[in-house]
Amino acid sequence: MKAVRVGLLGFGVVGGGTVAVLTRNAHEIARRAGRGIEIVKILTRDPGKRRAQAVPEGLITTDAAMILDDPTIEVVVETMGGIEPARSYILAAIAKGKHVVTANKALIATAGNEIFAAARARGVVVAFEAAVAGGIPIIKAIREGLAGNRIRGVAGIINGTCNYILTEMREHGTEFATALAQAQELGYAEADPHFDVDGIDAAHKLTILAAIAFGIPLAFAQVHIEGIRDLESADIAYAAELGYRVKHIGIARRVSDGIELRVHPVLIPHKRLIANVDGVMNAILVSGDAVGSTLFYGPGAGAEPTGSAVVADIIDVVRTLTTDPELRVPHLAFQPDALSDGPILGMADVTTACYLRCEAEDRPGVLADITRILADLGISIEAILQKPPEPGAHTVPVILLTHGVREAQIDEAIARIAALSAVTGKIRRLRVESFA
Numbered sequence: 362m363k364a365v366r367v368g369l370l371g372f373g374v375v376g377g378g379t380v381a382v383l384t385r386n387a388h389e390i391a392r393r394a395g396r397g398i399e400i401v402k403i404l405t406r407d408p409g410k411r412r413a414q415a416v417p418e419g420l421i422t423t424d425a426a427m428i429l430d431d432p433t434i435e436v437v438v439e440t441m442g443g444i445e446p447a448r449s450y451i452l453a454a455i456a457k458g459k460h461v462v463t464a465n466k467a468l469i470a471t472a473g474n475e476i477f478a479a480a481r482a483r484g485v486v487v488a489f490e491a492a493v494a495g496g497i498p499i500i501k502a503i504r505e506g507l508a509g510n511r512i513r514g515v516a517g518i519i520n521g522t523c524n525y526i527l528t529e530m531r532e533h534g535t536e537f538a539t540a541l542a543q544a545q546e547l548g549y550a551e552a553d554p555h556f557d558v559d560g561i562d563a564a565h566k567l568t569i570l571a572a573i574a575f576g577i578p579l580a581f582a583q584v585h586i587e588g589i590r591d592l593e594s595a596d597i598a599y600a601a602e603l604g605y606r607v608k609h610i611g612i613a614r615r616v617s618d619g620i621e622l623r624v625h626p627v628l629i630p631h632k633r634l635i636a637n638v639d640g641v642m643n644a645i646l647v648s649g650d651a652v653g654s655t656l657f658y659g660p661g662a663g664a665e666p667t668g669s670a671v672v673a674d675i676i677d678v679v680r681t682l683t684t685d686p687e688l689r690v691p692h693l694a695f696q697p698d699a700l701s702d703g704p705i706l707g708m709a710d711v712t713t714a715c716y717l718r719c720e721a722e723d724r725p726g727v728l729a730d731i732t733r734i735l736a737d738l739g740i741s742i743e744a745i746l747q748k749p750p751e752p753g754a755h756t757v758p759v760i761l762l763t764h765g766v767r768e769a770q771i772d773e774a775i776a777r778i779a780a781l782s783a784v785t786g787k788i789r790r791l792r793v794e795s796f797a
């Protein structure tokens with residue numbers, strides 16, 4: 362049988378990794394797919410660029426129509442990133458009856474509802490395993506492997522760049538900016554790294570995970586998003602003293618009155634497996650009523666790990682070329698007419714334990730004032746750490762761990778503590794997750 366002809370849009374880190382994996386493992390891949398897979402055109406905007414992955418010159422084009430309008434190309438792989446023109450190219454490919462594989466979580470999270478509807482109408486597949494947690498086959502695991510479960514929650518480290526930066530800061534005392542530059546050099550970061558460090562990329566991925574876990578439409582606008590830019594080395598060190606690691610995570614969890622969707626740094630007890638996931642590695646806990654707790658671990662970014670996921674999707678698509686579209690696995694795991702609008706909670710209604718740090722004057726009664734505010738609001742304290750003053754300083758750092766408290770309550774406590782005359786500067790707040 363003739364090889365399946367594939368067009369590649371974008372030839373950067375992921376595009377290069379995809380070509381490398383497809384080329385090196387061509388024989389094995391053909392044995393799995395039932396047909397050979399051949400990349401016949403590659404769209405790039407910088408054709409002269411030297412690349413780790415050399416390809417024949419005739420493959421390269423700067424004209425997207427060479428792929429989108431070529432009727433012999435059955436599968437389009439999008440590894441350009443960004444919303445436009447990626448969205449228009451994907452919709453054009455779908456309109457021409459081509460199947461699509463994409464690594465673009467920003468696009469799926471924000472325009473996926475439209476893209477999947479177009480794909481269904483045209484009877485083609487849009488596959489996106491590479492979009493979440495790079496090389497970890499988490500989409501397939503939740504959508505197929507755990508399809509018998511009522512999923513209770515999905516939580517994990519889903520941005521390799523943030524995890525790499527936090528690991529470098531903790532282990533080597535590396536400055537934030539230096540660690541970010543290293544992550545960019547290694548090909549982990551988004552073209553605009555603001556998406557990584559401000560939590561937006563993790564929110565894109567959480568949006569996709571929540572949809573396939575709970576059968577809700579993609580709801581990026583409802584994710585609570587915080588990044589790691591404001592984290593200070595002192596908090597990482599104090600957390601360690603209290604027996605915790607600081608990680609940037611996404612949580613999508615069913616609670617009694619709705620669904621929590623949130624991305625932010627957390628303290629995790631250092632003995633938990635997930636607290637020991639370092640560098641570019643990602644890990645996702647999925648809890649289902651039948652299976653219990655599962656943990657998926659692996660490289661969350663990088664050329665070949667992400668290429669591994671892209672190639673698996675291409676193979677999946679090739680296998681379905683002859684399948685009746687009605688019989689395929691639904692894009693978002695649930696049948697499109699069976700998606701529900703579960704209420705997504707505002708952050709004020711979320712309950713977590715908290716870490717607070719403030720600078721307070723070193724005189725009697727100040728600590729009592731702080732703890733009285735917490736007691737008045739019904740917030741109980743798990744631990745207090747008061748550090749000696751730095752030489753020459755008039756204030757001392759006070760660190761508190763609370764038991765579980767509603768966000769609205771802790772916001773009120775922070776406001777009252779900040780108003781004390783003996784407390785100076787910004788009060789730092791991090792949430793704590795035990796993942797017990």
Ligand SMILES: NC(=O)c1ccc[n+]([C@@H]2O[C@H](COP(=O)([O-])OP(=O)(O)OC[C@H]3O[C@@H](n4cnc5c(N)ncnc54)[C@H](O)[C@@H]3O)[C@@H](O)[C@H]2O)c1
Pocket residue numbers: 370371372373374375376404405406407440441442443446464465466467491492495548549550551552661662663664667
């Ligand atoms: N880097 C990773 O580890 C990783 C992992 C998973 C998913 N992703 C996603 O994969 C996609 C690509 O990421 P990357 O890291 O490979 O980025 P990259 O910047 O290394 O590569 C993108 C390539 O696409 C090209 N491109 C962009 N717009 C184009 C246009 N209009 N016309 C022609 N070429 C164009 C760029 O020139 C570049 O060569 C993004 O959606 C990203 O979120 C990346």
Ligand SMILES: N[C@@H](CCO)C(=O)O
Pocket residue numbers: 492493494495519520521522523549550551557562661662663
């Ligand atoms: N920039 C992303 C790439 C993988 O999705 C990350 O660092 O996790």
Ligand code: NA
Pocket residue numbers: 490491492493494495496497498499500670
């Ligand atoms: Na994946």
